[in-house]
Amino acid sequence: xxxxxxxxxxxxxxxxxxxxxxxxxxxxxxxxxxxxxxxxxxxxxxxxxxxxxxxxxxxxxxxxxxxxxxxxxxxxxxxxxxxxxxxxxxxxxxxxxxxxxxxxxxxxxxxxxxxxxxxxxxxxxxxxxxxxxxxxxxxxxxxxxxxxxxxxxxxxxxxxxxxxxxxxxxxxxxxxxxxxxxxxxxxxxxxxxxxxxxxxxxxxxxxxxxxxxxxxxxxxxxxxxxxxxxxxxxxxxxxxxxxxxxxxxxxxxxxxxxxxxxxxxxxxxxxxxxxxxxxxxxxxxxxxxxxxxxxxxxxxxxxxxxxxxxxxxxxxxxxxxxxxxxxxxxxxxxxxxxxxxxxxxxxxxxxxxxxxxxxxxxxxxxxxxxxxxxxxxxxxxxxxxxxxxxxxxxxxxxxxxxxxxxxxxxxxxxxxxxxxxx
Ligand code: ADP
Numbered sequence: 001x002x003x004x005x006x007x008x009x010x011x012x013x014x015x016x017x018x019x020x021x022x023x024x025x026x027x028x029x030x031x032x033x034x035x036x037x038x039x040x041x042x043x044x045x046x047x048x049x050x051x052x053x054x055x056x057x058x059x060x061x062x063x064x065x066x067x068x069x070x071x072x073x074x075x076x077x078x079x080x081x082x083x084x085x086x087x088x089x090x091x092x093x094x095x096x097x098x099x100x101x102x103x104x105x106x107x108x109x110x111x112x113x114x115x116x117x118x119x120x121x122x123x124x125x126x127x128x129x130x131x132x133x134x135x136x137x138x139x140x141x142x143x144x145x146x147x148x149x150x151x152x153x154x155x156x157x158x159x160x161x162x163x164x165x166x167x168x169x170x171x172x173x174x175x176x177x178x179x180x181x182x183x184x185x186x187x188x189x190x191x192x193x194x195x196x197x198x199x200x201x202x203x204x205x206x207x208x209x210x211x212x213x214x215x216x217x218x219x220x221x222x223x224x225x226x227x228x229x230x231x232x233x234x235x236x237x238x239x240x241x242x243x244x245x246x247x248x249x250x251x252x253x254x255x256x257x258x259x260x261x262x263x264x265x266x267x268x269x270x271x272x273x274x275x276x277x278x279x280x281x282x283x284x285x286x287x288x289x290x291x292x293x294x295x296x297x298x299x300x301x302x303x304x305x306x307x308x309x310x311x312x313x314x315x316x317x318x319x320x321x322x323x324x325x326x327x328x329x330x331x332x333x334x335x336x337x338x339x340x341x342x343x344x345x346x347x348x349x350x351x352x353x354x355x356x357x358x359x360x361x362x363x364x365x366x367x368x369x370x371x372x373x374x375x376x377x378x379x380x381x382x383x384x385x386x387x388x389x390x391x392x393x394x395x396x397x398x399x400x401x402x403x404x405x406x407x408x409x410x411x412x413x414x415x416x417x418x419x420x421x422x
Contacts, residue, residue, distance in 0.1 A: 200373040203385055207256055210383070211249040218245055259387045263372065266394045273315040273398055280310040280319070280350050280419070284343050287323050291331065299336035300356075302327070306343035312350050312419055318395045319419070322403070325388040326354040326415045332382060333413070334358035349401070349418040357412040366405050378409065392417075 222242060225233030232238055265271050288304050312319075330339045334356035342353040361369065365376040370393045375386040389403075396403050400420050407413035 196373045200385070203373070204256070204260070207383060207385055208253065211252045215246060215249050218242065256385065259385060259391060262391050263387055266391070271394060271398055273318060275313050275315060277311055278314055278316045278319070280312050280314075280352070281306045281308065281343050283316065283320055284323055284341060284352060287320060287327060288341055291324065291327050300331050300334050300339050302331075302339045302341060304341045304343075307345070310343055310345060310350050312421060314399055314419060315395075319399075322392045322395055322417060323352060323354070325392050326352075326403075326417070329388060329415075330354050330356035330358070330413075332384070337412070345421065348421060350421055352417040352419075353414060354417075355412065355414040360409040360411050361405065361407040361413055362409060363407075366407070369405070370403070 288302050335358040337357035340355045344351045359378050361376045368374045369376050370389050372390045373386040392403055402418045404416050
């Protein structure tokens with residue numbers, strides 16, 4: 001595998017190696033050019049010298065600068081090695097008996113064979129030639145040229161080719177990895193949306209069906225009483241009970257439908273706010289008084305701690321909706337234990353804290369419960385749509401405020417609302 005030729009996959013390191021390679025090649029080319037120019041004319045005529053000097057240089061420059069694909073560069077490389085071989089043969093005939101030219105020819109032919117075989121094979125061959133040439137330079141200096149030129153050309157050329165393909169492989173790999181990751185994220189989001197939608201449909205139909213079924217049942221009982229002319233059905237107490245029951249079920253249905261409408265308004269970006277100056281303390285006290293009737297039934301006692309007044313600039317109806325939702329949740333999930341509502345302020349914000357001592361929420365649900373249709377696992381057997389906190393957060397976001405939760409399973413939850421003062 002070409003991708004395993006180099007020991008690093010770091011893009012910056014690879015480009016540094018390529019730069020070092022260019023410097024090494026340039027120094028070598030200059031050196032080789034000088035040697036060629038210094039050779040006696042009778043030994044190696046000028047055009048042939050020029051060819052042998054220019055070939056590696058032009059090949060290398062081309063392979064470095066061009067945007068040709070690797071196979072084309074390889075083709076050029078093979079061509080240049082062939083030309084070198086011809087040149088060596090030419091020199092061999094002109095200088096018969098010179099052992100270094102014979103070795104030069106031999107090595108060049110091996111280089112061609114390996115070039116055609118594989119990058120990795122040629123790279124190892126190149127390293128072998130380099131070591132050989134260094135050894136020869138040390139022990140038999142007269143032989144050094146015969147191995148030096150083909151050896152170095154192969155090393156430099158191949159290293160460059162290898163680096164290029166390595167960079168390309170890494171680039172392609174990164175691109176395809178990014179693409180796969182992106183597709184995975186899209187599929188995940190789609191699957192999550194579908195799951196949430198399905199769950200919502202089943203919860204919503206259940207939630208809507210429950211008050212409708214009770215209404216139908218009450219209507220049937222009353223109708224039967226009327227048919228049997230039961231005088232009890234017409235008693236003031238019975239009619240009052242019936243009307244209270246019906247209006248409570250209608251309130252419940254209205255709330256559910258309104259929550260759904262709010263969600264679709266938020267999704268369509270049509271949540272409009274009417275800002276005006278409101279007294280947050282007054283608003284909170286009103287909501288608590290109203291909900292106390294409800295909490296009285298369920299057993300929770302609500303205490304309120306507030307300053308005399310706290311003026312903010314906000315949409316009164318929407319803030320009312322937020323506080324009402326948090327207090328209703330505290331009643332619903334509060335295990336009939338006392339609830340505390342607190343209004344205060346810091347330098348920038350008005351703060352409302354709704355704290356219960358109920359079932360609590362698992363820490364890994366802290367963020368999730370503010371998402372659409374999401375409910376904490378601990379409360380699955382208590383009815384709800386999983387929309388209230390989502391709507392709260394959207395309303396507060398639109399006000400430039402925030403809502404957060406702290407909670408411990410079995411000990412209770414504390415919801416903190418922050419709203420800008422001005
Ligand atoms: P709903 O109450 O209709 O399910 P919400 O969006 O108001 O929807 O709340 C989302 C979830 O957050 C609830 O289902 C419940 O699991 C959890 N939760 C909210 N308030 C409390 C609370 N005071 N105590 C414990 N859990 C809560």
